[in-house]
Every structure is written in structure tokens, then in C-alpha cells.
Amino acid sequence: MYIKQLSVFIENREGRLEEVLDVLKQSGVNIVSLSLADTSEYGLLRLLVNNPEAGKKALRENGFSAMLTDVLGVKLCHRVGYLQELLEVICKNGINIEYMYALSTGTDDASIVIKTSDLEKAAAILKETAVELVTQEEIA
Amino acid sequence: MIWSKEETMSRAEIEAIQLTRLKDTVKQVWDKVPAYRKKMEDAGVKPEDIQTLKDLAKMPFVTKQDLRDNYPFGLFAVDKEELVRIHASSGTTGKPTVVGYTKRDLEMWTECVSRIAAMGGATKKDVAQICFGYGMFTGALGLHFGLENIGATLVPSSTGNSEKQIMYMKDFGTTLLVATPSYALRLAEVALSMGIDPKKDLNVKIGLVGSELLTEAMREEMHKLWGDDMLVTSNYGMSELMGPGVSGECEHMCGMHINEDYFIPEIIDPKTGEVLPPGEKGELVVTCIYKEGLPLIRYRTKDVTRLIYEPCKCGRTTCRMENLDGRTDDMLKIRGVNVFPSQIEEVILSVDEIGPHYEIILTRKDHADRMEIRVELLKETDSYKELEEIEKKIKSKLRIVLGLDAKISLESPNTLQRFEGKAKRVKDLREGI
Ligand SMILES: [Zn+2]
Numbered sequence: 001m002y003i004k005q006l007s008v009f010i011e012n013r014e015g016r017l018e019e020v021l022d023v024l025k026q027s028g029v030n031i032v033s034l035s036l037a038d039t040s041e042y043g044l045l046r047l048l049v050n051n052p053e054a055g056k057k058a059l060r061e062n063g064f065s066a067m068l069t070d071v072l073g074v075k076l077c078h079r080v081g082y083l084q085e086l087l088e089v090i091c092k093n094g095i096n097i098e099y100m101y102a103l104s105t106g107t108d109d110a111s112i113v114i115k116t117s118d119l120e121k122a123a124a125i126l127k128e129t130a131v132e133l134v135t136q137e138e139i140a
Numbered sequence: 141m142i143w144s145k146e147e148t149m150s151r152a153e154i155e156a157i158q159l160t161r162l163k164d165t166v167k168q169v170w171d172k173v174p175a176y177r178k179k180m181e182d183a184g185v186k187p188e189d190i191q192t193l194k195d196l197a198k199m200p201f202v203t204k205q206d207l208r209d210n211y212p213f214g215l216f217a218v219d220k221e222e223l224v225r226i227h228a229s230s231g232t233t234g235k236p237t238v239v240g241y242t243k244r245d246l247e248m249w250t251e252c253v254s255r256i257a258a259m260g261g262a263t264k265k266d267v268a269q270i271c272f273g274y275g276m277f278t279g280a281l282g283l284h285f286g287l288e289n290i291g292a293t294l295v296p297s298s299t300g301n302s303e304k305q306i307m308y309m310k311d312f313g314t315t316l317l318v319a320t321p322s323y324a325l326r327l328a329e330v331a332l333s334m335g336i337d338p339k340k341d342l343n344v345k346i347g348l349v350g351s352e353l354l355t356e357a358m359r360e361e362m363h364k365l366w367g368d369d370m371l372v373t374s375n376y377g378m379s380e381l382m383g384p385g386v387s388g389e390c391e392h393m394c395g396m397h398i399n400e401d402y403f404i405p406e407i408i409d410p411k412t413g414e415v416l417p418p419g420e421k422g423e424l425v426v427t428c429i430y431k432e433g434l435p436l437i438r439y440r441t442k443d444v445t446r447l448i449y450e451p452c453k454c455g456r457t458t459c460r461m462e463n464l465d466g467r468t469d470d471m472l473k474i475r476g477v478n479v480f481p482s483q484i485e486e487v488i489l490s491v492d493e494i495g496p497h498y499e500i501i502l503t504r505k506d507h508a509d510r511m512e513i514r515v516e517l518l519k520e521t522d523s524y525k526e527l528e529e530i531e532k533k534i535k536s537k538l539r540i541v542l543g544l545d546a547k548i549s550l551e552s553p554n555t556l557q558r559f560e561g562k563a564k565r566v567k568d569l570r571e572g573i
Contacts, residue, residue, distance in 0.1 A: 003425040005522070007520075007521070007522035009517055009520075009521070009527075010552070011549075011550075011551055011552060011555075034211060037524070039524075041550070042527065042550055044522060044523075044524060045520075045528075046522070050534070063554040063555065064552055064553075064554055065517050065518075065520050065521075065552055065553055065554055066293065066517075066520065067520035067521070098523070112454060115522075
């Protein structure tokens, strides 16, 4: 139901992002999607990869602070207002959306990654609304 | 264990020894050291003016500058051929300070360090690994001969090659570690990276740390890494006086017992030079009363402490000096506020989400000092909010302790420099200071 996201702390310094990508490359971990906010001092690089455990291990061994976080991958249909309706349902139930970003699964459908306050509840609500969730296998 | 009967003498006995030895030392420098005689003449004092311990206050002070001015052997009280060893401390500015020992000086040094090591729990059963840099620095050889005299098995591994150090600890069954607190932290970190937990997989039960300040927070950090049952004590000394062995903590950890039959401590007001009554805080001034090579009288240590004369629970009657808050030489003046790096260290060590390593960077912009503190993030997180809260927590603790604002820079683990000897954690980039 959930997918494992790899979160990495990086200082906002030249070459740091590249180092992370290089570690993943060296260990044969493929990046499916990523998000990085524009901040001044440091950032949290959030990645969906084909093998999150291997990615975490490789990064930690190379001195990075890395962890796995459960997130939801939600499949969307191409229709005006669909995403808004979806979020409305979640928010109505008192769940906060902490962050979201686009997920490319290589198919024609659009998908998003969302992290909410009560992930279990959010997943249940989405299921009730007959929304299809992305599984870990789909990105592996 | 109490090593020598001299540690439990009555005050009257201690003072009798001190007076005899003080008189001898004053006569010795008057007779043998022209530079010293001149200092005494300038101060209008002759050897016969010293009749009681109180008369010590008539003697002029000696400072590090005097040693520099008389570089290298100008203050030595014996012919060069009587010297059996020379040490020097690396001067960050100008010439190093040079110290010399006669055969008897080395015997005295060994005796002093034996007492300090025994206070810290060392016995002949210990396997003592000395992770101080061997060489001109007095730390390593000082501890070396003292521990050897006790009968401990020495592993003189010096600094560097940390993985090999851990291998020795494991394979030789090291029970006692001599290191600076920062190197002890580093060694624990290296052990963990090798899959060896110092708490469970090593048997190091005694830490004799020195050459760098041991704060209470650092002692706690040592326990966290090396185990709660490790007895971590600090000891005090400086090469000008002898090296390590001037004083050390016993198992009660309530100040450092001074080897008073060899050193007379005084506390003065650093501004006026007046001697302060027992119990008051001020600058520690130490007189060597049994040294032949370099018997400094009233040496200004620049260290701030107070003296405690009440006998200790351990049975020793020697005077104790309170553990230092910081060394005056390390003190920083930031926006007019006096700051010891050790105060910042206490704050860093009290925040669980970050590691024990840090770097302080001082700059000046628009005529105002700026302080940046770089720390390593230990807590793994996926939340910006949490990162901001960690920063805020460090900032507000620093504001309470120092009354100053600092910029906190969070860094990935293992990015800050590690040290094998005395750590250099301050980068002062301010112009004209
Ligand atoms: Zn004691």
C-alpha cells in the first residue's frame, strides 16, 4: 500500500547532490522520481528508487544521513479538477498534506507522491474513493 | 589506591616540607640562574627574605614570556650536562618553550604521575594504551613512565592509525586508555565503524584523559560511548612545570589533588597579582619546589580555579584544585562577551540529535562579530520542520548559556574534521584580532 521513499539530508554546497547521485549510481540503484526544495542552507532530497534498502545502505556507508519514509503514490486521471477533488477529500478528514511531488512511472498515466500526517487513514480514504495506489513493485 | 604516604600527611607536615624545599629552591635559582637573580633584585627580594610560606608572595612571578625571552636554556638551574632529557611545547606564535630534566627530575615526574594514575584507578593489572603523540610533547612520555612504574603493561601506540589502535585494544585486552577527550571520541567512532562496540566488545574501564579540558558533558559522552562503568578522570599539568602529574582527580571526582610536596599552589587576582584567600576563584600560580633543571617559582598558569583544603573522602589530605571551566588561552571575546569554547561544547553535547564534533567559525561583518557553529546531524529525518526545530533548540540553549546568538550549520555525519591530539575547533577569521 505504501511505497518507501529514500530521504537524504544534503548541505546546500556545490557537488553534494552529485555525490549522492554518484553513490546511487555506483551501487546500481535506479532513480524513478525525486524532489528537492530550493532552500538556502540545506535540503532534503527525496527519492523513489528501485531498491530503497540498497540505496539507504550505500548512502549511509558514504557518510550521508539517509532514511526510509513511507509515502503514498496516487494514480491520477487526466481531468481538470481531479487532483483538487482528491485533496479536498483528504483535507476534509482532518489530514494534513506535508508534501507532494510528481511521480513518473514510465506509463502514460500521471501519478503523484504524497506524504500526509495520518498515512494509514489517508490510504483508507483514498481506497474508499476508488483511487488506485502505486505499489512498491511498480517502481522496482 | 593511594600510591604514596606523602598524599596523606597532616597540613603541618606538608607545610614543613614545603618550606624547606621552597628555601632550597629560592637559593638555587639565586645562585645559579643570573636571569632569575636579576628578576629577584628588581623585585628587591633576597633568599634570606623567604622565612615562611607566606613570604613566597614576595617573589616575582614568572610567565611564559620569561621562558621565551630566555630561549632555550636561560632559566635552567643546572649545567647542560646534568640534563638527561629535553622537551618542548610547540609555540603557535614564535619560539617554543623548552624544558629540561635532570635524572632526579625524571624520578620525581615518574613519582607524580604514578600517584595521579593510581588516583584514576590504575594498577599493575592494567594494560595501558597511550594514545598521546610521543615526541617533544610531555604528555605521552610523562604518562608512560608513571604507568610503567606502577607496573601496568604499556602499549605505547601514540596517535594515528586509529583502526590499528582498536585492533590492539581488542587483541591485547587494553583496560586503560590515555588520550585527549576528542581522540577518545574519535577512537570510539572508528571502533563502531569497524563493527566493534567499545561498550561490549572492548574492556577499557579506565580513561586518563588530559591535555585538553574534560567538561562534565564530555565525561558523560565518554560514558555513553565507552560504557557507564568506565572511570574517566582528568589530570592537570603543563610542560613548564613538569608535564602531566601536577594534579589529578581521584575516584570521587571532586577536584584534582595537587602533589603538594613538589608544587605549591597559590590563587591570585590576575589583575593586581594579590594572593587571594583559600576558596576564592582566581588565577592559579604554581611554584616548583623540588626541581633541579627548571625550577620555576610562581609560574602564572593563566588557568582560573579555586583551591580546596578540606581532606577528601578518598583519604588524601593534599589540596585540590577545582576542575577548570576553560583555559584562559582558549577564551574568545565575541561581541564583548567572554566565551570559553568548552561552554559551547557543553551545549552541543547536550543535544541528542547532533554529534559531539563541532567547529566554531568567527567572522566580522559591518563591525560586528558573527559566530557560526557547524555541527553534524545524527538524527535521520524527512522533515524540514524537525530540522528547523533542532537548529532552534541549539540556538536557544546557546543564548541561555552565552547570551549570544549564533548561526547553526547542520552538516552530514563525518564531515567535520577529527583530531588525534588537542582538537582545534575554533577558526577565528576576524581581522585585527
Ligand atoms: Zn580524593
